[in-house]
Amino acid sequence: MSATPPPGYRTQSEDTSYEVEQMLFERWRSMDPAEKAALVGAASVALQDLTMAGLEQRLPAASRRELELRALALMYGKEIVRDLLGIEVPDESVRFA
Numbered sequence: 661m662s663a664t665p666p667p668g669y670r671t672q673s674e675d676t677s678y679e680v681e682q683m684l685f686e687r688w689r690s691m692d693p694a695e696k697a698a699l700v701g702a703a704s705v706a707l708q709d710l711t712m713a714g715l716e717q718r719l720p721a722a723s724r725r726e727l728e729l730r731a732l733a734l735m736y737g738k739e740i741v742r743d744l745l746g747i748e749v750p751d752e753s754v755r756f757a
Contacts, residue, residue: 663678663679664678665678707735708731708735711731711734711735712727712728712731715727715730715731715734718752719752729741729745729747729749730749730752732745732749733749
């Protein structure tokens with residue numbers, strides 16, 4: 661592994677060195693599909709948890725169902741929620757009835 665990046669190369673993140681990024685890429689290449697799926701699954705669950713926590717903080721009086729519908733709208737878009745569930749998700753300033 662070369663410690664010097666090719667000319668014009670930029671790392672995926674500004675705070676990650678070329679050497680560390682190459683180590684990360686090598687680790688990903690060495691993982692089997694089940695390991696990769698487990699990482700993606702864990703990241704997905706963490707994102708859902710953070711989304712719900714943020715909504716709970718911003719909307720403390722909201723019901724669990726309202727929070728779940730708002731989370732779906734944030735993750736997939738209000739149009740998807742409307743088209744699949746027939747529910748209009750209002751802006752956060754508007755409370756569900």
